[in-house]
Structure formats: C-alpha cells, structure tokens
Amino acid sequence: MPIPSSIAIAGAGLVGSLLAWRLLEDAQQSGLKRRVELFEKSSLKHPRAAAHTAAAMISPLSEVVVSERAIYDMGICSLGLWPQWLSTLNKHSATPVAYNNQGSLVVAHPSDESELEQFAQDLHFHLQHENTATWLTGHELRQREPDLNQQFNRGLLLPDEAFLDNRQLMINLHQRIVALGGKIHENAEMQFQPQAVCDGFDLSRFALCVDARGVGAAQSQAVRGVRGEVLWVQTPEIKLQHAVRLMHPRYKLYIVPKPNNSFIVGATEIESQDSSPVSVQSMMELCSALYTLNPAFAEARIIELDANLRPSYLNNMPAIHHQPQQGTASINGLYRHGYLLAPHLIAQFIDSLKSA
Ligand SMILES: Cc1cc2nc3c(=O)[nH]c(=O)nc-3n(C[C@H](O)[C@H](O)[C@H](O)COP(=O)(O)OP(=O)(O)OC[C@H]3O[C@@H](n4cnc5c(N)ncnc54)[C@H](O)[C@@H]3O)c2cc1C
CATH class of the missing domain: 3.50.50.60 (FAD/NAD(P)-binding domain)
Incomplete structure (x- = not known):
C-alpha cells in the first residue's frame, strides 16, 4: 500500500x-x-x-x-x-548542520576514579566483545583535548559517539x-x-x-515529563573537540561543544515533572563541574539557562x-x-x- x-x-x-x-x-x-x-x-x-x-x-x-x-x-x-x-x-x-563523530570522553576527578572504573565495568557487562571503549592515559587524553584539566589521570574514549x-x-x-x-x-x-x-x-x-x-x-x-536542566556558557579560552562526561558520585554531567565558542552542560537525569526555571543548586553543580573540567571556565560567560521535560513512557x-x-x-x-x-x-x- x-x-x-x-x-x-x-x-x-x-x-x-x-x-x-x-x-x-x-x-x-x-x-x-x-x-x-x-x-x-x-x-x-x-x-x-x-x-x-x-x-x-x-x-x-x-x-x-x-x-x-x-x-x-x-x-x-x-x-x-x-x-x-x-x-x-x-x-x-x-548554514549546514555541524555533526561531530569523533567520539565521547569519560573522565573523573582522581578522588572519584572508582566511578570511572564502575562505568567501564558496566559497559563491559552490557556489551562484552562489542565493547569498543578504549582506556586513554592522562597523556593520551591531553593529546586529544589539551584544554582538559591536567589532573585527570586517565579517561575512556567511546569511539563513534556523536553530537550535532x-x-x-x-x-x-x-x-x-x-x-x-x-x-x-x-x-x-x-x-x-x-x-x-x-x-x-x-x-x-x-x-x-x-x-x-x-x-x-x-x-x-501515558506520557510523563522527565526534567532536564542545562546551562550554556561561552568562552574563547577553551576548545573541546569531544563531548565529555564527568563521573561523580552524586551526579553524572556532560559538556558538549556548540558553535560560537559556546558549550552546553547538563546533568543526564533529574526525575521530576517540574518545568520551572533552573534551581540554584543545579546551577551550582553544573558550574562546579565545569570548573573541574578546566578552572578557566570560571571566566566563561553564562549565556543561557534552560529547563525542559523529556517525553517518557513508564x-x-x-x-x-x-x-x-x-x-x-x-x-x-x-x-x-x-x-x-x-x-x-x-x-x-x-x-x-x-x-x-
Ligand atoms: C535537557 C535535555 C537534554 C537532552 N539531551 C539529549 C541528548 O543529548 N541526546 C538525545 O538523544 N536526546 C536528548 N534529549 C531528549 C530529546 O530532546 C527528546 O527525546 C526529543 O526532543 C523528543 O522529541 P519529540 O518530538 O517527541 O518532542 P519535542 O522535541 O518536545 O517536540 C514536541 C513538539 O510538540 C509541540 N506540541 C505539544 N503539544 C502540542 C499540541 N497539542 N499541538 C501541536 N503541537 C504540540 C511542542 O510545542 C513541541 O514543539 C534531551 C532533552 C532535554 C530536555
């Protein structure tokens, strides 16, 4: 038909x-x-x-x-x-849509490295031989992303992952x-x-x-909303080529480079249907994560705060x-x-x- x-x-x-x-x-x-x-x-x-x-x-x-x-x-x-x-x-x-498929990086502060180890084990458990993630030494990490905090001892590269x-x-x-x-x-x-x-x-x-x-x-x-909060910052001081995930005991955060020297940073999940503006606590967590990735983010300008609901079934x-x-x-x-x-x-x- x-x-x-x-x-x-x-x-x-x-x-x-x-x-x-x-x-x-x-x-x-x-x-x-x-x-x-x-x-x-x-x-x-x-x-x-x-x-x-x-x-x-x-x-x-x-x-x-x-x-x-x-x-x-x-x-x-x-x-x-x-x-x-x-x-x-x-x-x-x-204006073409920018598409980047250089893969994502997963990092953790030295004191939270067990979170990174746990993530790698979970990935192996779910994908076994299909798992294509690669460990990078601190040196290899900085070759890929010179602007990442020098304190990261190692990281995981998730090849082919993309953002647009x-x-x-x-x-x-x-x-x-x-x-x-x-x-x-x-x-x-x-x-x-x-x-x-x-x-x-x-x-x-x-x-x-x-x-x-x-x-x-x-x-x-039977659709519900699941809240997500994001912060946009802009700085010409920092360049990133990959989406970066930061493993932390309380929250998992991501930062994704966007056009015009801007970056979007967010927490992957907040289970709430509230679509009101971003809370002070969330903003502080998002900003502190940025600071962990590179203290030079302290000088970045906040250009947007946004909160929205992800459409989800049970x-x-x-x-x-x-x-x-x-x-x-x-x-x-x-x-x-x-x-x-x-x-x-x-x-x-x-x-x-x-x-x-
Ligand atoms: C903070 C955040 C970060 C996210 N990050 C990612 C990510 O990194 N990767 C990823 O894969 N996904 C991500 N998502 C999820 C992704 O955005 C959603 O899954 C996707 O947008 C859902 O698409 P949709 O078209 O169903 O809904 P939407 O994109 O929300 O579109 C629904 C549209 O319907 C319109 N509408 C509503 N009611 C009516 C009506 N009665 N009549 C006519 N129009 C109506 C709305 O105004 C809206 O324009 C993220 C979401 C959020 C909130």
Whole structure:
C-alpha cells in the first residue's frame, strides 16, 4: 500500500519535523505528490520543544549502561543514518548542520576514579566483545583535548559517539519542509479525541494524522515529563573537540561543544515533572563541574539557562502506535534518547506505512 497522500503531523519538535521532512523528501525522490502539514502549538521563534533544549548527543555506548539493550541497537542504527540524512539536508541549507563523530570522553576527578572504573565495568557487562571503549592515559587524553584539566589521570574514549548542532538542525528542517511544499502552522494546537482536531482547520481532509506532541500528549497518552536542566556558557579560552562526561558520585554531567565558542552542560537525569526555571543548586553543580573540567571556565560567560521535560513512557522506551482504521498514529516516549533514536524510529515508521 502506498504512503497516504495527505498527512497532518501534530508537533514541530524533533519527531514531527524529521518525519515531515523525510515524508516530503521521499515523495520528491519517488516523483509523487504528497501533502504534509505540521501543526505546532507554540511559535517557531520561541520554541518550547525538548528538541531545542537538548544537548543532542548521539551516544549509544554511554546510554547502554543505564538503558535497555534495544536503545543501544536502535542508536547504532541512527548513528548510521544521521550522516546520510544530514548530507541530504545540508545540500539545500545555507548554514549546514555541524555533526561531530569523533567520539565521547569519560573522565573523573582522581578522588572519584572508582566511578570511572564502575562505568567501564558496566559497559563491559552490557556489551562484552562489542565493547569498543578504549582506556586513554592522562597523556593520551591531553593529546586529544589539551584544554582538559591536567589532573585527570586517565579517561575512556567511546569511539563513534556523536553530537550535532540541534538548533541549526531545527531551522534547516523547517526551511526545507517549506521548500519541498510542506506547510507549518504555528500557534496551532492539535488534540486527539481520539480523532485529530485543531481549531480553524478541517483535519478530515488528511488521510493520516500523526501525534508527535512529546509531553504535549500527556493528557491523552501515558506520557510523563522527565526534567532536564542545562546551562550554556561561552568562552574563547577553551576548545573541546569531544563531548565529555564527568563521573561523580552524586551526579553524572556532560559538556558538549556548540558553535560560537559556546558549550552546553547538563546533568543526564533529574526525575521530576517540574518545568520551572533552573534551581540554584543545579546551577551550582553544573558550574562546579565545569570548573573541574578546566578552572578557566570560571571566566566563561553564562549565556543561557534552560529547563525542559523529556517525553517518557513508564518504561522509558519509545513507542509507535498506528491505528489505520482511525487514520491516526503516534510516535512518542523518546525520553532522553530523541537524537539517539529518532532516525531509526522514523525510518521504521515510514517503512511500515509502505508495507501496511
Ligand atoms: C535537557 C535535555 C537534554 C537532552 N539531551 C539529549 C541528548 O543529548 N541526546 C538525545 O538523544 N536526546 C536528548 N534529549 C531528549 C530529546 O530532546 C527528546 O527525546 C526529543 O526532543 C523528543 O522529541 P519529540 O518530538 O517527541 O518532542 P519535542 O522535541 O518536545 O517536540 C514536541 C513538539 O510538540 C509541540 N506540541 C505539544 N503539544 C502540542 C499540541 N497539542 N499541538 C501541536 N503541537 C504540540 C511542542 O510545542 C513541541 O514543539 C534531551 C532533552 C532535554 C530536555
């Protein structure tokens, strides 16, 4: 059965935007006419999507120690898809989306080295012979990252792990969707009751309505939000080529280089549905982690603080539901794995539409 010729998508976050773009790109490559329209509750100028807040690491190895094995397998598949997809998208974009796949580094302060050892053992337990992580001496660590604190005695390299410039990605996706003939309706709130409805629009003219509302679907699905807080700093004094994870007994932190000498730093998990601004305690922890990585971060400028909710089902696993009789589908629950999983899930969903 062919893919429906008219598709409405609720939510212009990561899932909705990637799905709309892939559907339009697929139609163009196959010489088909396909109407794809995105309905976004907020304005694209002031995005509220988790996609905008995220650090956008694509890190299957780091995640396998705390997740189901399936997350790793889907993540490896996405790691293969991102470079292909970005190469297609970047051909049509004035500012390409930066993609870095030099791998991640995991370090710990000398007094917390047992945390690093534990992480390495967990990785070995989960992946056995597939474990490709490599120990680096302090010297090797500094060859890769001269600006890391000289006190780190050793570190782990998780090869092939990647990160991308997510904010540029969202801009480029939205531009390409419009260039391919798609439409994006801003300030358009869609509901599923279970049929899709949106004030001012006749959605019955769409053969398929896809729910990609993330935490916005919480009222109609068993989706909860899991809070994440991030701090953005800017300094020309420090250069990093890798995403760096800092193991600490109380919290695990990550720092990811972003464009314009900026860095995003965050804690991987805070189990709370509260989306209010960043707390003083979190900010102090994030700043102290930065200081541990390099005391020169003390002179960096804080340029942004952000908190948002990761859309999660109870088991923290993603799910695709398709109800062909009702003409609806949903893709949700990507939790803290949106960038890690979205390409795999979207490719799988489009394939399932083709073979339905
Ligand atoms: C702090 C933080 C750090 C993260 N870091 C990473 C990371 O490093 N790597 C990784 O893989 N993942 C990361 N994530 C997770 C990732 O951001 C999410 O998994 C992903 O964004 C989920 O995509 P989504 O499209 O389902 O939801 P979102 O990106 O949140 O998009 C949902 C969209 O739906 C819209 N919407 C809501 N309700 C409605 C409605 N009724 N009608 C129309 N539109 C609606 C929203 O406004 C939003 O634009 C992080 C998340 C956070 C919060």
